[in-house]
Amino acid sequence: MKLTIALFLILSSVFVYAKPQVSIFVTLSPAGSFTAVSEKPKGNLFKQGESFTADKISITIESFKTGIDLRDEHFWKHLNSTKHDKAILTNIKASAGRATADLEVNGVKKPVAISYKVLGEEIVAAFTAKPSQFGLARAEYLGVGVEDNVKVEVTLPFRTK
Amino acid sequence: MRFFLLLIFFITSSAALAYPHFIGHSYTSCLNCHYNPAGNGPLTDYGRAISATLISSGAFYPESMTEEQIAHTSGFLFRKPKQNYVRTQINYRGLQLVRNPGSSSSEIKQWINMQSDASLILKSPSDRFLAVVNYGYTIKPAGSATETDQWKSREHYLGFRFTPKIGLYAGLMDKVYGIRVVEHTSVNRTTPEVTQKDQAHGVKAHYLGEKYEAFVHGFVGDLAKKSEARKKGGSFMFERTVGDIHRIGASVMHAKDEVQKLLSYAIHGRWNLKEGSAVLAELGQSSRSSEDVNSLNKTSRYGLLQTYLRPVRGVYLFTNIEYYQDDTQMEPYLVRWGPGLQYFPINRIELRGEILNTRVFSPDTASKDLWSYLVQVHVWL
Secondary structure, eight states: OHHHHHHHHHHHHHSOOOOOEEEEEEEEESSOEEEEEESOOBOOOEEETTEEEEEEEEEEGGGOBOSSHHHHHHHHHHTTTTTOOEEEEEEEEEETTEEEEEEEETTEEEEEEEEEEEETTEEEEEEEEOGGGGTOOOOEETTEEEOSOEEEEEEEEOEEO | OHHHHHHHHHTSOOBOSOOGGGGGGTOOSSTTTBSSTTSOSOBOHHHHHHIIIIISOSTTSOTTOOHHHHHHTTSGGGOOOSOSSEEEEEEEEEEEEEESTTOTTTOEEEEEEEEEEEEEEEEOTTSSEEEEEEEEEEOOOTTOSSOOOEEEEEEEEEEEEEETTEEEEEEEEOOOOSOOOSBTTSHHHHTTTOSTTOOEEEEEEEEEOSSEEEEEEEEOOOTTSOGGGOOEEEEEEEEEEETTTEEEEEEEEEEEOSSOEEEEEEEEEEEEEETTEEEEEEEEEEEEEOSOTTSOOEEEEEEEEEEEEOSSTTEEEEEEEEEEESOTTSOOEEEEEEEEEEEEEETTEEEEEEEEEEEEEOSSOOOOOEEEEEEEEEEEO
8 A cells, every 4th residue: 555655656746747837037126026927828839840830829917926916916907907818929930949929918019039948748938028018117016116027938738730 | 151151042032023034935135125225124115015915914804905905004003104205113022931841940931022112214205315213122131241121222324225236324233244034042143243232333335236135334333332342343245146036145244342353254045945935044153262361262153044934824834943062172062943933913913933942962961951932922013
């Protein structure tokens, strides 16, 4: 019995797959940082040969959590979630670790350059974005502000066509 | 004998206002939440709002109350400030300390009013210019025959931030050195003499870079004390951000009065385990030297390891392990350890309970372990 439990624990720790996830790394001013995380990205990513394509990957702004309930409310409000409830990546083309896509936030669409790695049956992609380019004013709360440069990391499973 | 007197001092644990374990919430620097960038002292508006919405439990607020409304009640006397020039704060902290609990012959119970003070902060709207005064009732150090309980200013200084990254502060402040842990009787504060009663007049410069934070502090001792009791000198502390959310650092301090020189140096680390949990560690030495032939020259060594786990909002479970060797040329050393609970049931109230076991390791003598526990309440307005 003990052996079975031990075997189960070992196997369950080995066969853990990362969940689909979008993480936004935000630097605070004067100091500190926070990460807004959502595990609810939607969209299908396909592998064709060595390339990856996706028509659309979207995420609901109010699915992001920042570790503080009050900051969640500020984050959603700052991204204008009542008017534009989703952030959307479209026109995604990727090969050899590099990708291009259009990112739409707050109703403003801008091209972004993405780097990615393939890890098993999923890709981990990263890019940086300037909130000010998406019509977002500098966020500040009681003297603590947010730097105008955020790093975004997206983990998504893919299917082979 | 000297070693055992120190032992008595060490088991009298108490606390001050500083929470470096909040690096577990990704706050690497003290500057967001404290007017003093080295921590301790009055909270900024942001720090008060964070204490209400992140640190304190939300369980006792009505469900209809939003986090924004809770944040607004974090101001002085439960109000959102209507102007940006004056801030006030009042703090009370008291604790019940029980030594040798359960012993019919040696149990000692003692209520200690550790902190009763008020702060006044005059500032520019952007917090660029600051004038801070903290005045209150301070109790004499445990075992002190020369000091008495008294009303005094523990902190008063002027501060100016030339840029958000660079600031200069002048006045009576805590010396910059090591991790300013909550327990002011912990070995990393008593050994280099940076407890809540060791403030000094001086000038402190602060630099906050993208990956670095540094302090330089020159001081001339507490001018309210007699000149022979003032330790003059300087300290330097440096921290580097590692992996975006952790900090490692080093400190050095030199101070001397008319009879003794004190050189202290330490390395430390603060690790963010996320979701509010953190690990703090510091390892250091302090060397005391004197030209007086009757004084003992010695080097003391200390180590501190604290773990903080946050299972739910408002609750921190912690473990404290301390190592202290009074003289590195001698064999005896002391280990003090114990678990504790820090609970913020509602904003403005902190409850803290801690059990401590102190054991002396000596090749020449055998002594019983010393046990104590404390229950502490901290209220602020």
